[in-house]
Structures are given as C-alpha cells and as structure tokens.
Amino acid sequence: MKELTPEQIQENWNQLRQLINDTFKDERLEKLNHMYDYFETRMCVAPASGKEHYHNAHVGGYVEHVLHVIDCAVKLKKLWEDGGATINFSDEELIFAAMHHDLGKVGDMKNDYYIPQESEWHRKNQGSIFTHNGELQYMTVTDRAIWLLQHFEIPMSEWEYVGLRLTDGLYEEANKSYYVTYNPDFSLKSNIAYILHQADSMATHIENDKWKSAEQQEEIKVQENVENIKKAVTMEETSEQLSQKSKDLFEELFGDNS
Numbered sequence: 010m011k012e013l014t015p016e017q018i019q020e021n022w023n024q025l026r027q028l029i030n031d032t033f034k035d036e037r038l039e040k041l042n043h044m045y046d047y048f049e050t051r052m053c054v055a056p057a058s059g060k061e062h063y064h065n066a067h068v069g070g071y072v073e074h075v076l077h078v079i080d081c082a083v084k085l086k087k088l089w090e091d092g093g094a095t096i097n098f099s100d101e102e103l104i105f106a107a108m109h110h111d112l113g114k115v116g117d118m119k120n121d122y123y124i125p126q127e128s129e130w131h132r133k134n135q136g137s138i139f140t141h142n143g144e145l146q147y148m149t150v151t152d153r154a155i156w157l158l159q160h161f162e163i164p165m166s167e168w169e170y171v172g173l174r175l176t177d178g179l180y181e182e183a184n185k186s187y188y189v190t191y192n193p194d195f196s197l198k199s200n201i202a203y204i205l206h207q208a209d210s211m212a213t214h215i216e217n218d219k220w221k222s223a224e225q226q227e228e229i230k231v232q233e234n235v236e237n238i239k240k241a242v243t244m245e246e247t248s249e250q251l252s253q254k255s256k257d258l259f260e261e262l263f264g265d266n267s
C-alpha cells in the first residue's frame with residue numbers, strides 16, 4: 010500500500026491552501042479559507058477512496074487526488090482550446106469545480122466519510138483499506154459537496170455548478186439526462202463538464218497505474234528474497250553459517266527496515 014510521509018502530506022496541504030489564496034479573492038476567499046480551516050485536520054489525511062485497487066486509498070490521498078485533478082484539468086483545457094474548442098468559462102471556475110468535485114469525501118460536519126477497515130479479512134481479500142462511516146446520512150459524494158459548500162455560504166457560478174455536478178460523467182446514473190439528450194436545447198452549453206470528467210478520469214487512472222506498478226515491484230522484491238532463501242538452504246554451509254544467513258534474510262524480509 011502506498012504511504013505518504015508526513016512531510017509530503019504537509020507539502021500537499023500547503024500547496025492546496027496556496028492555490029486557494031492565489032485563485033480566489035474577497036469574500037469567497039474568506040469563506041473558502043474558513044471551510045478549509047474547519048476541515049484541516051480531517052481533510053489533510055483523508056483518503057480518496059476506500060479500496061486500494063480504486064485510487065489513492067491511502068492517508069493524504071484525497072488532497073493528492075484533488076491537486077492531480079486540478080493539474081490535469083488546466084492542461085486539458087489548454088488542449089481543448091488549442092484544438093479550437095469554445096472555452097466560455099474562466100480558469101477560476103475550472104479550478105473551483107475541480108477542487109470541490111470530491112469534497113463530499115471529507116464527511117459531514119462531525120464525521121469522516123471514510124474510516125479505517127477493521128476487518129483483516131476484508132483488508133486482505135478485498136483490498137478494503139477504508140470503509141464508509143455508517144454514522145453519516147447517506148448522500149452521494151457530489152450532493153454532499155454541494156451541501157457543504159452551501160453550509161459555508163460559498164457561492165458558485167452556474168458553470169462551476171454544472172462542472173462539479175457532472176465530473177463523474179456517465180459513471181453516475183443521475184448524470185444521464187445532462188449528457189444524453191436528443192433535444193439540442195438540452196445539450197450542455199459549456200465544455201467545462203467534459204473537461205472535468207476527462208481530468209478526473211485521467212488522474213484516477215494514473216493513480217491506479219502507479220499503485221499497480223508499486224505492487225508489482227513489491228512482488229518482484231518478495232520473489233527475489235524467496236529465491237535467496239532457496240539458494241541459501243541448498244548451499245553447503247555449516248549449520249552455524251546457515252542459521253546466521255537465515256536470520257539475515259528473515260530480517261531483510263520482515264525486519265523493521267524491509
């Protein structure tokens with residue numbers, strides 16, 4: 010499982026807060042800072058998902074994912090623009106929507122959305138690192154994001170609402186009537202939703218790829234250690250040498266520094 014160091018968690022948090030201060034202004038900035046101050050201790054350690062094979066199911070994974078989606082969204086917007094697409098929204102609107110698309114994953118005013126999975130069986134067999142907190146009233150992540158923003162009286166533009174609301178694309182059934190329509194009057198009047206959905210999808214798949222390659226590296230390392238043990242026990246050595254070698258290998262495999 011991926012682990013961020015306390016320094017990395019702090020650095021990501023500082024980066025997010027700096028981006029907020031650089032992007033927003035006046036009363037909205039004040040209100041955003043109030044909300045981020047309120048959630049600081051919970052948000053900076055929140056994971057982005059509960060299962061390790063989804064994405065960023067580690068401490069600090071939420072903020073890391075949000076920064077990743079913002080970065081992808083800004084880059085994708087440029088790609089769309091260079092390709093001739095109409096961009097009828099500002100960078101501030103794009104960043105606001107990207108920054109809050111998963112806000113519901115922080116939980117409600119009192120409780121975390123994700124809590125550590127206590128069941129060893131589920132951790133081992135289902136890769137469930139975190140589980141949903143049963144204390145929370147059920148809401149979709151997007152509904153909770155919008156509820157929290159209104160709770161802190163943070164206003165949003167129409168494009169910010171449309172972008173944030175539709176970031177999950179057609180993975181969310183409730184989005185179908187926005188994305189699939191045969192009436193031209195009902196079609197989306199801004200590309201912000203498509204760009205945000207692509208950014209979220211891109212960031213999520215990259216995070217998943219990184220997790221997979223780290224797991225593969227770990228498997229290779231374990232396999233190499235097993236091979237070393239096999240070699241050691243087949244070598245002609247005195248029982249004292251053998252016992253020392255086994256101890257060293259055991260340390261390498263299961264010791265604190267492995």
Ligand SMILES: [Fe+2]
Nearest residue numbers: 078110111209
């Ligand atoms: Fe996301």
